[in-house]
Amino acid sequence: MSNGERDRxxxxxxxAWNRLVEKKNRFTRPAKDEDLVDPLGTVDAIGWLGGDVxxxxxxxxAAGGGKHGAIYAEAGALVTVVDLSPAMLExxxxxxxxxxxxxxxxxxxxxxxxMFDEGDFDLVxxxxxxxxxxxxxxxxxxxxRVLRPxxxxxxxxxxxxxxxxxxxxxxxxxEIREPYYRQGSLPQVSNSLLREEGTLEYLHRxxxxxxxxxxxxxxxxxxxxxxxGKRDAEHGSFGHxxxxxxxxxxxxxxRLNADNRQFTPRVILPGS
Numbered sequence: 001m002s003n004g005e006r007d008r009x010x011x012x013x014x015x016a017w018n019r020l021v022e023k024k025n026r027f028t029r030p031a032k033d034e035d036l037v038d039p040l041g042t043v044d045a046i047g048w049l050g051g052d053v054x055x056x057x058x059x060x061x062a063a064g065g066g067k068h069g070a071i072y073a074e075a076g077a078l079v080t081v082v083d084l085s086p087a088m089l090e091x092x093x094x095x096x097x098x099x100x101x102x103x104x105x106x107x108x109x110x111x112x113x114x115m116f117d118e119g120d121f122d123l124v125x126x127x128x129x130x131x132x133x134x135x136x137x138x139x140x141x142x143x144x145r146v147l148r149p150x151x152x153x154x155x156x157x158x159x160x161x162x163x164x165x166x167x168x169x170x171x172x173x174x175e176i177r178e179p180y181y182r183q184g185s186l187p188q189v190s191n192s193l194l195r196e197e198g199t200l201e202y203l204h205r206x207x208x209x210x211x212x213x214x215x216x217x218x219x220x221x222x223x224x225x226x227x228x229g230k231r232d233a234e235h236g237s238f239g240h241x242x243x244x245x246x247x248x249x250x251x252x253x254x255r256l257n258a259d260n261r262q263f264t265p266r267v268i269l270p271g272s
Contacts, residue, residue, distance in 0.1 A: 005134050009185070009200045010084060010109050013132045016198035017085035021065075025196070028088060030066030030095045031074075039075040043068070046224065048154060048252045049123070053077040056122040059146065062110040062129035064088025066095040072125065073101040080104040080121075082113070111138035119148040126155040128248060131163070131201045134185075136208050140216035147255045153218060156250045159225075163203045165245055167194060169236050173244045180205060193238040194247065209249070218253040225249055 021028045035042045040049065054076030060069045064083030069092050073079040081092045081103055089105040096103045106115065110126070111133060124143050130136050143153055163186060164178040178186060185200045195201060213220065225246040233239030241247075 005184075006111075006138075009133055009202070012198075012200045014084045014086075016196065016200075017064075017083075018087040019198060020196060021085070021087035021091065027196070028065045028091065030091055031070040035067070035071055036074045036099075039071045043071050043125075048222065049152070053123065057120065059116075059121045059124045061124055061126040061143065062132075063125065063127050064092055064105070066091035068125060068127060069103050069105075070095045070099065070101055073103050074099070077123070078102075080106060082106045082108055082110065084109050109133075111142050113142040113146050116146045118145055119151075120146045122148055122151050124151070124153045124155075126153070128156045128158055130155070130204060130209075131158045132199060134202050136204045137212050137216065140213055140218070144217045144255060149255055149257050151255045153253045153255065154250070155253070156226075156248055157204070157209055158201075159246055159249050160203055160205055160209075162194065162245050162247045163201065165241075167192060167236070167241065169240065169244075174241055178203065194241075210251070213251065213253055217256050219256055220251060220253050222252040223249060 017028070040051065040053065053072060056077050058072050058077035058079050060072060060079060060081045062083055063069060063081055064085055065088045069079045069081040073096070079102075081089065083089050083105075084107070086107055089107055092103055092105050095101065108115065110129060124147050126143075130139055133139060147153055160180060161176070164176045164180060165174045166177045167174075180203070182203060185202055186195075188198075189195045190197050210220065226248050228239060228247055229243035230239035231243065233243070
């Protein structure tokens with residue numbers, strides 16, 4: 001990954017998410033009252049966090065928009081929200097002021113956490129966002145540095161097959177249209193429930209999502225594929241497509257030790 005490509009992705013995605021806030025995109029909407037009645041039940045029904053985050057130093061990574069940070073702050077965590085988009089972070093500040101929540105906001109990229117000390121956080125939560133950078137390794141390395149040994153890293157990602165596949169159904173389902181072994185960003189989209197208009201997105205292979213996580217000093221303890229498929233969904237809708245292709249994967253990983261391993265990523269292309 002060149003610095004030029006990384007910087008281009010950062011800048012375009014910053015601007016894109018600022019525009020998405022103006023358009024009130026569904027991923028920029030703050031937490032609702034019902035989300036905060038049982039905050040951990042809202043975000044951790046599976047119980048990965050042990051039922052209690054009170055007093056934990058928690059990093060919501062690439063998680064602006066006024067939802068994730070607010071929910072964890074309501075649950076009692078000491079929350080820091082990091083996001084590249086100032087408009088998204090303004091959502092968090094507004095929600096914090098309205099609801100009397102104590103949240104810190106920091107404007108930076110998910111792979112640039114140098115303002116934090118080593119082992120600064122007990123828990124890192126990252127909703128879907130790694131697809132907005134060309135390489136996932138710098139994100140994992142940054143998280144490994146700021147997460148204490150034994151701390152949990154819960155992340156959600158767009159599945160490679162979902163990013164490869166079209167949105168219009170054929171007689172046999174949904175067709176794969178993009179190569180798995182690829183370089184560069186994915187084609188731009190508009191009016192999509194699967195991808196965000198105006199952003200630069202990148203396909204990360206399973207070797208990168210899972211293998212690089214392990215190579216950067218984590219052990220994977222659990223993995224789920226959140227169910228979005230609906231048997232009675234309208235043909236061609238998000239729910240219909242999700243019956244054929246799981247859109248997301250959620251990973252529970254634990255930091256093994258304080259040593260941030262040095263790692264040189266491999267790029268494998270057909271014929272190489």
